[in-house]
Amino acid sequence: MMKQDTFLEEHILGGLFGQALGDAFAMPAYLRPQDTREYYGGWIEEFHPGPPGHPAHDGLKAGQITDDTEQAMALAQSIIEEGGISVEGAAKAIVRWYDFIDGDSNPYVGPSTRRACQALKQGADPHTTGTHGDTDGGAMRISPVGLINPGQVENAIKDAVIACTPTHFTQVAVSGAAAVAAAVAAALVPRSSLDSVIEAGVYGGEQGAEHGTVWLGASIPRRIELAVEIARRDQPVYDRIVTLFELVGSTLATSETVPSAFGILALANGDPALCARYSAAISGDADTVGAIACAIAGAWKGVGEIPQDWIATLEAVNDRYDFRSTAAGLLKLAKERST
Numbered sequence: 099m100m101k102q103d104t105f106l107e108e109h110i111l112g113g114l115f116g117q118a119l120g121d122a123f124a125m126p127a128y129l130r131p132q133d134t135r136e137y138y139g140g141w142i143e144e145f146h147p148g149p150p151g152h153p154a155h156d157g158l159k160a161g162q163i164t165d166d167t168e169q170a171m172a173l174a175q176s177i178i179e180e181g182g183i184s185v186e187g188a189a190k191a192i193v194r195w196y197d198f199i200d201g202d203s204n205p206y207v208g209p210s211t212r213r214a215c216q217a218l219k220q221g222a223d224p225h226t227t228g229t230h231g232d233t234d235g236g237a238m239r240i241s242p243v244g245l246i247n248p249g250q251v252e253n254a255i256k257d258a259v260i261a262c263t264p265t266h267f268t269q270v271a272v273s274g275a276a277a278v279a280a281a282v283a284a285a286l287v288p289r290s291s292l293d294s295v296i297e298a299g300v301y302g303g304e305q306g307a308e309h310g311t312v313w314l315g316a317s318i319p320r321r322i323e324l325a326v327e328i329a330r331r332d333q334p335v336y337d338r339i340v341t342l343f344e345l346v347g348s349t350l351a352t353s354e355t356v357p358s359a360f361g362i363l364a365l366a367n368g369d370p371a372l373c374a375r376y377s378a379a380i381s382g383d384a385d386t387v388g389a390i391a392c393a394i395a396g397a398w399k400g401v402g403e404i405p406q407d408w409i410a411t412l413e414a415v416n417d418r419y420d421f422r423s424t425a426a427g428l429l430k431l432a433k434e435r436s437t
C-alpha cells in the first residue's frame with residue numbers, strides 16, 4: 099500500500115510538472131521548425147522568453163507557462179473543490195480563468211474557448227456553449243482528468259467527455275481530449291509499457307469520437323498511429339520531427355496537435371525532457387504539443403525524471419500557481435476514487 103502511494107504521488111506530480119514543462123519549454127518556438135532552428139541556432143535546450151514579434155507569446159518570461167497549463171490548473175482546482183468533474187464545474191473553471199487573464203482583451207485565448215466563455219458569461223447553459231468547439235483547447239488542459247483516474251481508462255474517458263462539454267463538445271475535440279486523458283490514466287499504472295500508454299490513447303480517441311456534435315475531421319486515433327509510425331522511422335530525429343510537422347501538423351486543429359504530441363512522445367521514448375526539446379522543435383502550436391506530450395511522459399516516468407533545476411524554474415517563474423498542493427489534492431481524490 100505504502101509503495102503504491104509513493105508511486106502515485108511521484109507520478110501525479112510528474113504529470114502536472116510535465117504539463118507545465120512542455121508548455122513553458124516549447125512556448126518560445128516559432129511557427130515553422132526551420133524558423134525555430136535558425137533563430138536558436140539548433141535545438142531549444144533551455145527555457146527562453148517569448149520571442150519578439152511572436153503573435154501570442156511576445157513578452158512572456160523564460161519558464162512561463164501559457165493558457166494550456168493555466169487552464170489545466172483551473173480545471174484541477176475545480177475538480178479538487180468539487181471532489182470530481184461536472185459540466186458546471188468545468189464551465190466555472192474556464193470562466194474563472196478567462197476573467198483572471200482578462201480574456202476579452204487578451205490575444206492568447208483560443209477561438210472555441212473565447213466563444214464559449216462569452217456565452218457563459220451571458221448566462222448560457224454550459225450544455226449548449228461547446229457545440230461548435232473543434233480546436234485543441236479541450237485536449238490541452240485535460241491532463242488533470244487523467245491524473246485522478248490512475249489505471250481507470252474508461253472513467254478517464256467519461257470524465258473527459260464531461261470536461262469538454264462547455265467549450266469543446268464536437269466529436270473531434272472530445273476524441274482528442276479523451277485520447278490524452280486515457281493515455282495519462284494508463285501512464286499511472288506501475289510498470290506499464292509506453293506502447294500500452296499509446297494504445298490507451300488510441301482507444302480513448304475512438305471512444306471519445308462517439309460523443310459531441312457530429313463534426314467532420316480526420317480520425318484522431320488513426321492519425322495517432324500515423325504519428326507513431328513516423329516517429330519510429332529509420333531517419334535522423336530532426337527529420338522525423340519535420341515529417342511530423344509536414345504530414346501530421348501542429349496547428350490549433352485537434353486532429354493535428356494531439357496526434358503530433360503522441361508522435362513526439364514515441365520519438366522521445368516517453369522521456370519528459372526529450373519530449374520538451376522535441377516539442378519545441380516541431381514549432382507551430384508547440385506549447386500545446388509539449389503540454390500534452392510532457393504531461394503523459396511525466397505521468398509515466400514520474401517527477402524524478404524531470405531535471406530538478408527545471409522544476410525549480412517552473413515554480414519560481416509561475417509562483418501564482420502551487421503545483422505541489424494541486425498535485426496533492428489530485429492524489430487524494432485519485433486514491434478515494436480507486437478504493
Ligand SMILES: [Mg+2]
Nearest residue numbers: 164165166385
Ligand atoms: Mg498555449
